[in-house]
Structure formats: structure tokens, C-alpha cells
Amino acid sequence: MTTSILPLVPVLVLLSSMSSHGHAGHGGDEKREHYMVVETSSLLEPTAICSGLKVMPSSNGTWVPLHRPYGPCSPATSITGTPSLAEMLHWDQLHTDAIRKKATAGGEDVLEPDTPIVDVQQTDYRPIASFGIGTGRGRSGSSTISPTAIDDPILAQTMSIDTSIDLPWIQCLPCPIPECYPQQNAFFDPSTSRTSAAVPCRSAACAALGRYGAGCSNKQCQYFIDYGDGRATSGTYMTDTLTLNPSTVIMNFRFGCSHAVRGDFSGQTSGTMSLGGGRQSLLSQTAATFGNAFSYCVPQPSSSGFLSLGGPANAGPGPASFSRTPLVRNPNIIPTLYVVRLRGIEVGGRRLNVPPIVFSGGSVMDSSVIITQLPPTAYRALRLAFRNAMRAYPRVAGKAGLDTCYDFVRFTNVTVPAVSLVFEGGAVVRLDPMAVMIEGCLAFVPTPRDFALGFIGNVQQQTHEVLYDVGGGSVGFRRGAC
Template identity: 50%
Template sequence: MQQVSALPPVLLLLLLISLSSSSCCHGANAAAGDHHDFMVVPASSLLHLSQGAVCSGHKDDGLTAMPPHNRAAWVPINRPHGPCSSAGAMDNMVDNMLLWDQLRTSYILKELSDSRAGKAVPTIDANAAPAPPVVKQDSMMMEGNITMGPQPNVTCNATSSSMATSDAARSGKPGVRQTVIIDTSSDITWVQCLPCPVPQCHLQKDPLYDPADSTTYAPIPCGSRACKELGSSYGNGCSGSGQCNYAVNYSDGRATTGTYITDTLTLSDNTTSINGFRFGCSHADRGPFGDRTAGVLALGGGPQSLRAQAAPTYGDAFSYCIPLPSSIGFLSLGGPPVGLLPRFVLTPLIRNPRAPTFYIVRLEAIAVSGKRLAVPPAAFAAGAVMDSNAVITQLPAVAYAALRAAFRSFMGAYPRAAPVLNLDTCYDFTRSPKVTLPKVSLVFAGGATVPLDAASIMLGGCLAFAAIPGNGSLGFIGNIQQQNYEVLYDVGGGSVGFRRGAC
């Protein structure tokens, strides 16, 4: 049975730079308005993710094309711990994020390595004793809501051109709102379902989905194509009544098992639905998954994911914008409106047929203060995983060493601080109300250049990049570097796109 990458307790869907000895000169240039190779930002913005921030809602970027809320299928997203969330602040946020990040990316690297070598992916015994919680990570993910079950209103169904009275109106029991984890590196969507007793299941903030209350629910028979499609990766045999069962084992010992079913999935605006959506109805899980989430919304490259199931209606593409703490972002099914396409820079999407779940791109260069670092092109040859849950960008050792040297050279005027786990380039900004940072850009194959904002260069006063552990060469593009960009996964078109300042 194939594992998928470890999930944090809450990745929820409704879903921070180099003064050398001449740093005074950088400051003078900044005052004179020369911002070609550096930026000046408040020091406080580099230290805490949400301290003192106020939720500003959706960003108005002045576009004349459709804003996100007018797209065919979209969901607003925000951080679980920030001013746009109802959850409280999380202690030891950076430490937790980095511990989680190491766990997740190490597993993805192992799975990709095993797949390339043709090895069977190891499984975790779903009946084994629960693994002790290793880390709590729920600060850098995306949160929002979907609805499972009949639509609550009379509406135009997204999978049909006709107007009709919904099943919910006839039955009097609309679908239930569910807070779910969004994950681009897993394939099976699932939510907890009644019966789901504690401790076999975890507590959640939303009402549990009950198939018995849904007029649009249907079981998936064992002999069906949908059940066979689970294969050895996710299939878990049959129930006594011939109903298809599923199981998902995550890399940190978490797991979920239950029945594989269909029902209507409705996005948070209650106007966009997918009828007959296939997902896991979880009757037992091994966690912790946290007390806010009901399950996982999977957007991976496999045929069971939401991306694949939505493709016939919306096209084989999706995008998201991970917001800064003070903003609200979005997840959108399908490609962007035609008027927005020229605003994206594109790079080829690389797929591994042995591990189709994952989305890979090729980083070609890194520019600091407008100059490309002297890194051999071969260092980037293995590519980098685009992942919604990986936190920081991880680079091959030679590339990270070059970035670190350039960054430290520019930041020479600021006192160094102790490393924070695998972040080894940290600074003490307590006597610096403003900080001058070099501009940093990621350059992808095809020439797609992605300039980073200050909050995407530093995290907790540290350079938000690290070297790939061990001898690995496959990198990761973390969500710190993705934030404030609309990231387009055009799977059908074979490309990944970036649009700056989208949320």
C-alpha cells in the first residue's frame, strides 16, 4: 500500500536578505530611491508571521479581468494561525514549521527515490499502535471550507446546464460544511464520517458528515472501475456487503481507513458542485490530525484527486494563492481567465510516471541583487518538487552554499543570531527598525523569473532556504517562497505558472 506525504494536523482549506561593510551605502541609495538590487523593510516584518497584523481581506490588484471570486470554481483560503483566521496564535511557530518541513520533505524524497529505483513503496500497518505525535504544524498551510452532501439551495449545478431544485431542498437536510486540509502531494480526498467514535476518530470543529442523511450519497461497489482504480496504493479490500474500502498511510504514522463512496462536493460559495465526487468516508484514523480539520482535499497528480475528477468540467488545471498573514488567498479549479494568462510566467511541468502524484519543475538559477549566482547548471538537473505544504525552499548543497555566501556578504552590517534548526543564516534585528535586503529571484527553466518579496526571503529573522539533507539533489519549492503568487498547475498544458501579487 503506497504511503502519501505526511500531513500536518491542520492544513485547512475555506481553504523573510546582504549588507556588507558598505551597508551604509546601500542605505543611502535606498533613501535616494534606487531599489534595483535591494529593498528596505520594517524589521518587525521579518520576525513574526502575524504579530500586530490586521486582516485586510482579499487583495484588489486593480485587474480589469475577472477577480478570483468571479471564477467558475474557487474557494477563499487563509492561514490557520493569523489575523484572517478564527484560530489563536501557535507557540514555537517557526520551530514547529521546520520540524514538520523536514519530516514531510524527507518522506517525499524517499518515495521518489524508491519509485525511480523501481522499489515497492513500504507500507504502514493501519492496525499498529498510534505513533506518538512528533510535531504540531498548522501555521503555514491553507484553510477554508467545502460542503459534502446535497446542495443547500436552489442553484445551477456546475456539472449540469439545467436549473433544478436541489435534493437538500426536498429532503430538508443540506450537506455539511467541512474544514479540510489542502494537499498537492496526495491523491485521496477524505472526511470523517459517522459512525466515527473517539478515539478511533479525532475531534473536529465541524459536524461529522453522515452518509445516512445525504440523498446524494452512494457507495462504490468492490468490482467497480473506481474501486479497482485505488489499486494496491490505496485499496483496502471489501466490506461484507461488497462495498469498496480505502486506506491511506501517511509518512509520520498517521493513517485513515473507511469506505470509498460518492457524494456531491460543493465549494464554499454554494454555487459550484461536483456530482458523484469519489472520496474516502473515514471511520477510523490515527493521528493526531488536530481539532479543526475534518479531513483532506487532495490535489495530487493521481486519477483519484480532486484535480482529476474536476478536469472534465473545469479543465485539467488548478491554481492557488497562498496569502501573506494579513490577507486572504484562494484556490481555483481550472485555468485562470483568459485576460490573466499574459500575467503568468511559465515553466515546464515535469512528471515522474513512477510517482505521478508529485509535480516537479526545474530551477535553473538564483539571482541575488540582480546577479545570477555562479552555480553549475548540473546542480539543478534533478528538478524541484512544487508542494503546497513544504515550508522552505530546499536547494542542492552547491546552490545553497552560493546563495548563503552572497546573502551573508550583503548582510554583513547586521549581527548574526543563533541558527534555528536547519536555518543557519539568522540575524539579530532588535536594534534595526528597518532592514535592507538584497533582492532575490528564482529563475526556472524557460526563463520564468520569480522575484521574492521580503516575507518570502526570511522567516523568523533567518534566511528561509536550506540545503537538501544528505546527498540528495532533488529540491523543493516551499510555500514561503510561493506566497503572494498565484501558482498555476496547468497539468493538461504541461506547465506551472506564477503571477505575482495575486492575493
Template identity: 50%
Template sequence: MKVSSLQPMLLLIILSSSCCLSANAGARDHHELQRFMVVPTSSLKHIPEDATCSGHKVKPSNSTAWVPMNRPHGPCSSTSSRASEDMGIDVDDMLLWDQLRTSYIRTQLSTDVGSVGAGIPIIARSTTVSNRDYTPSSTASVGTNSGTSKSIQKSDQTTTNEHQDAVSQTVVVDTSSDIPWVQCLPCPIPQCHLQKDPLYDPAKSSTFAPIPCGSPACKELGSSYGNGCSPTTDECKYIVNYGDGKATTGTYVTDTLTMSPTIVVKDFRFGCSHAVRGSFSNQNAGILALGGGRGSLLEQTADAYGNAFSYCIPKPSSAGFLSLGGPVEASFKFEYTPLIKNKHAPTFYIVHLEAIIVAGKQLGVPPTAFATGAVMDSGAVVTQLPPQVYAALRAAFRSAMAAYGPLAASVRNLDTCYDFTRFPEVKVPKVSLVFAGGATLDLEPASIILDGCLAFAATPGEESVGFIGNVQQQTYEVLYDVGGGKVGFRRGAC
């Protein structure tokens, strides 16, 4: 306790009452710890300069069917070169992409059209999925079952029909799209984009088969994803348009998907892409779609894995995972909230927030303010709240952070930013998201502040659906138990 600045009489009182005052100070300190977190300023950067990969911290809840997953930028990424241009993420560009993505998803929900997705991935390692700016990715393989547990592979064969090692494919994990795809030969540049992994070659796979026109699987694409038929080969064609201007088109096919030694999906339907529009950056091979609609990985594995999957989005310096199926051990404790599905747009997973707590105090907004719900999305970056709720959160956060004022310039739609360069450490108010049913996300500092800014934004209007971004989801295992009609959260899973 500092006393040098106190007046002499007050100093005498403190000395004579030291036993009682120190106890009260301890109580106050404990109360402060319940309301705030003191962290080094460097830890609030998206990727600290001295970051190293710490690997997996906790075993996945379903340890029998999972693959590693990591952020595309950072020391744990297989696609990151650690070069300055790779590690230096432009947050402004990332947030612009985020706005385009979430705006398009709102369009789909309001017009009852197909799905969206792609762009910022989460990288899983047995099914490699990588994200453009901030989301994680995984690796998988299509073809033979000889792939490693760290990538998605497709099986290739020599002309003598002798199996070679499967070809790993790094793909973006996307919970808001339904058609998985990877780039396939022939795939000339610039119709296709550059990727780190070898291109999937259908000619080298003994298990590859194009889906014929008129088949149930082709008809299932409907008007949203169907792109006619090949006039010479009677092969089904697909097309997927994404909200940020990207698109992919090619042949709809099947092959054996190997995500790990324990996750093998025969006759896996996916898009064999021969052309893309826009830049699918980070040199990923395609998209692993996990939406709730027809054709997604979830739909294709529902019988085998109980219509459920989970993931843990890690911080850049840690490794996460993607898991098929629900928890297999009762010791893993999840908190659950009801899952709401829009029957006209089944791709999307919607949940309801009920309250937000900042520095130990619940925001004074009525429950009706959360009525529009929020999309749980692997690709959305920051959480978006109805304007009334966001205004209350912003006011409470700014009040708690008054010592770090004045505010710095806004970054895109993040309007509560600070210059922390003068401070070796920062006292961050605790923030908790409380969902219907009582499930609570207690956020870590890096899930509250993104590169100096409050990592929340307002939706375009009070009636606009919100989003739970991957910044807030990170380090939690998020379980999409579609069969059980609920979403679960397990803290500290990666």
C-alpha cells in the first residue's frame, strides 16, 4: 500500500489501524480480481512478436474422432512462413471481410436462400482447413485411407493401380456453408488459386467417381448449388457463391475422405473445383463445409457420428481441434443452450443471448433486446450485438477503461480502441456472455480486446440477427449437438 502522498494525520491513522485496514484492502483486492484481469500489454496483440507454438493443452472431449486445428497465421500454422508479411495481419481488411460475410448471411436468413461461408477459416490438422484472416483450419485427405492423422487426404494411385500415400489438403472449416470442395486437376492459373498442398488429381484415385446427372445427390444441389450437367459426360456440375464475392465451380464427385485413422468417410460428396473467383488466400485447398444443410460434412456423417461435431478455436500460439460426434467421457462438463434452426435456412446455427456481465455487473438491458438471436459462426470474427445491447456494453467497458483514455481512432466497425503503448500491463474488465439455459462464456482478455479495440460491434439494426464471433469462441470447445437440439460450451479446451 502506498502512503507517501497521504497527509501526516491520515498516515498516523493508517499506522494505528494497520490490522483492520489491511484486511479491508485484501477484501477490496479480492473483489477487484473478481471484476478485472491484469495482463501484459503484449498479450493483447493478435499475434505476439515472441509467440511460439505451445501445442495442445487439453484432450478433446471425443478423443476417438478428432483432428488438429489451428489459426492460419501464427506459430502453430503449417501454412505460415513466419515471414513478417505473413504474420502481420491487416485487422482493417479482416474486419471488412467480416462485415461482408455477416451481411451476406443475414441476406440468406431473410430471403430463405441457400448458404454462405468461406473466407476466414479455422485450421484443423487431420482435415486441414485454413482461414483467410483469422479463422482456424484443418487438414484432411481424399482417396486412400493411408493419410496421416494430420491432414485431409485424397487417395492417389499409380497407373499400375498401386496405392500411393494420400495427398493432404488444407481446407477452411466453415459452419455457415454446406458444400465441401477442393481444387482439382485440371486447375489452371488464374482460374484456380495457388495452394500449398499438391492439387488433388482424380485420375490417380481408384475410389474417385463423378456424380451423374439425374442422380438424387445431383438433384439435392437444387437451384442454390446446381450448375447443370456436362453435355459430353453426363457429370453433375456445382457452383457455390460466397458473400464476399468469391465463388467456386466444377464437377460434383465422390471419393474416400480420410481425416484421421479413425475418421474415414467413404463415398464422400464434394466439389471438384476447376475454377474459383476471388482470392481464397493463405493457399488453402478449399472449404470443409459443416453447415446444417444437405451435402455438408455434418449431414453426410450424421448416422455414423450422431449428428454432432465440435471444435476448439485456439489462440494463434496454441493448437485446437475439430471433432466429429459428441463427448464420449462423462467427465467433460459442458454448459448447454438451446439450438434454434431456421427451417427455411437450415444451414445456420442460431442461439439466444440473455445477458452480458461487465466487471461483475449485468448490463441494464431488457431480455427483449436479444430477441433476434445470434448465429454461432466459425468464420465471423467479432461478436455483433443489437445496437441497444452494444451501446450498453460499450458504455460499461469505456467506464471501466477510463484510465486508458482518450480513445484512439476507430478501426472499421470497432469504435472503442485504445493506445496501450504507454502501459506495460492493462487491467481489463471481465466480460461474460450468458445464453438461454444459463450457459456462460467467461471471456479471456484476448477475447475481449482485439489489437487494442473492444472486439464487439453493433448490428445494422435492432431487428438484425447477431453473431457470436470466433474471437469470443476461442479456447472453448463448442459442441454443435444438432440431433439433441443444443449447443454446448466447455472452457479451457485448447
């Protein structure tokens, strides 16, 4: 994620995936219902032209634009280049393995000093956004203030958006290389912000860090985050003014000021703006102002989406209503994660013969995971049905861990079977073509075993507005929102 110095900066969220823009074709009733005709090029490479925001989000709170990091709409440029599909999915596997390992470990997130560390060379594939931090004036203790109360420059920090982490953090001076990683723009310097303050050691905020707490240094509260996938960050826990957009300013926002990292984070990002379910996240810190809900729409590479705090104003019944599934309340899974339950899969309009019990491990709704991971029994059934529907096209060797790939070089258009995910409560989410295939391959992988914790990745979420109604205990889906 990259940074820039601007007076008031709109959030620019970039989602990581390599899938591409496709146009649904128009055939007979059955084809429109059960199959999708798409341009071959759209399944292989992204469009090079940005079409901008397709819809204006409807929100009770505040919203900001959302983009992909490597698409034509992205305002950020990578200092490490565009990652390959193999690199992306290798990181995806490391990341999901780490989350799965921590999910049922009582929330403990501890580094063992004598454990060998694998230095993973990776690109940060999470959604990213630019937030203004520092130097705002306002009454102490107020949650939001008018932007007219700010008379100093605000340093924009472009940060990853991650629903699987609770504690927001950015790189802060002093931040020597290689203890820190190079980023495109200036490091945040808390000494230049008149509203910046370290959280005291004996404060309630420091005690509330829980598993992210790392003791004290010079009477200042310290934090530590171990991602479990080869990356970690540590530093001072601080408060400062957070600017989401010109009309939304959050006072006394708590975040980690990182002075050291481990692993290879992307130079596009200055850190992570976390939206997990824990007490330290952006969602929890703004719940009193915007309500305990947020939503986002993952765009196609050639258009823009949005992130909304407070959720949409028209979330109730009606033509624009959400199809909802309950959030799973499991005391054995850390509260950071948003877990839902799949009940089945439809391919070409037909429900696969998969016992619902194989999904009983639950699935994490995750903005940072790239492709969906299904129980092996469900994945094999999906793969068989998909291959049967795609018999007209020659299969080729798998790549990047994906085992169902095709050669479309002789075809102008491709007919892809419609795939829908069926959730507990009756929510049926029909995927767009670019959410079914990625670089000519079926965009799903199996979990290690049936009943294991699965993931709903951002490739499958794209073009849907996904509502995390934490207060209401549900996740909602609305198709065609971006």
C-alpha cells in the first residue's frame, strides 16, 4: 500500500485478486438461468481500462472508494511488481493455514523464540485503503468532529484492509531498514502530530490489548502481532486522529505504531486497518458512531467498489434487500473471525449431492483470502460437475495448485456453468463468471479435510455487496452492487 501527503484523503481500498472482467451473454431462458456466456479474454487477463464507480453506495454511516491493487483503477503502484498467480495462491495457503491453526487455539498468538522462522517472500494481497492520520484538533474524548476543526496537514497512510486481524497498525518513525520495509511514501512521524499520544502502560486500553499486548517500554504500552504466516509487527500502542474522508474524523483512534516487522510486506502498504471482531478493530472503535456493521463491494478489476462503515441504509426488506445467513457463535473459535455455514453448492442450476454435514466446520468470510476453500468432498463434487459442463473445451495441466484448467485459445466466447453457494438460512449467492474461473482455471481449492474450517475468498465475493451486520448477527449478500 502506498502513502501520500494530502490535506484530506478519501479512502482507496484495493482488493487482491487476479480474476477479470466478464460480460454475461444473452441466450435462451435456460442459458440465462444456468449458464453464462463470456468473452474468452475476460477469463484470462484483466481489462486495461478503468470504468470507475458503477453505483453510489447507500449508507447510514460513511463510505470510501474501493479498488484492486493491480487493476487499472488502482491509484497505487507496486514497487515490487505484479505478483504471479502462483505467488498469490502460495501466500493464500500460508495465510489460511495460519488462521486455521490459530482459530481454535483459544486466541493465543505467541511467537516461540526457538522456533525456526521461514522468511516468506510475498506480496501483501489484502484490500488496501488510504487513511489520514494525525494533527487534527478536537475536543478530547469526542468520537467524531467536523473537518473544519482541522487546520493542519494530514499524512495519508495507505493500509491493508483485513477482516481477520483486530489491531490496526502502521509503520512509524523511528523505523530503520531492514527492521522496517520500504514503502512508497513517508513514514508516519508521531512527533509531528499534535494529537498523537502513547497509550499509558497502566491504562484500561493497554490492558484490553489481550493477546496483542507486549508489556511496557518507558511507561508506554507495547503491542505485538504474529500473523502466523512468517510475518509479524511490534511497536508502541498509540492514539491519534483518524480521517476516513473529508466529512468523517475519528478522535483518539487507537493503533499500533510499528518500529519493526518480520517478513516481506508489500511496499504498497504502510500497515493494516483491521476490521476483525475484536475490541481493538476499526469496527469496534467506531461502533458507537456508525453502528456495529460494515459492508464492502469487491469490484471487477476495471471498475471501483466501496467500503462502508455503518452498513447500507436500505438493508431491510425490498428489491435491494440482502440475502442473509447467520454469523456462527462458536466459543471455540477466536472472536476475531466472521464465521458462516455453507449448506450446499449449485452448478448449472442443479444442487450437488453433498451432505451438509461436511460443511459443519464453518467458513470464514475473509477480505484477505483470495480464493474459496471447500471441504474435499464438496470440492470433488464441484470439480466433477464443472468438468462435465465444460467438456467442449480442452483441459490442460493445472497450475498454481489449481487442478481444473482449460485452453481457450481457439474460442472467442466460452459458456461457463453458473455456480451458486448456498448458505445456512437459505441465502443463495450466485457467482459471476470471473468469480468462478481465474486465469482459465476453476477458482476453488480443497481444505485439508472435511469438517475443517473453510474460507470464502474475495474472488468469489466480487460484485456482491457483503454486509457484516455484527450487531444483528448475520452476513448479507447483495448481487450486482459494483
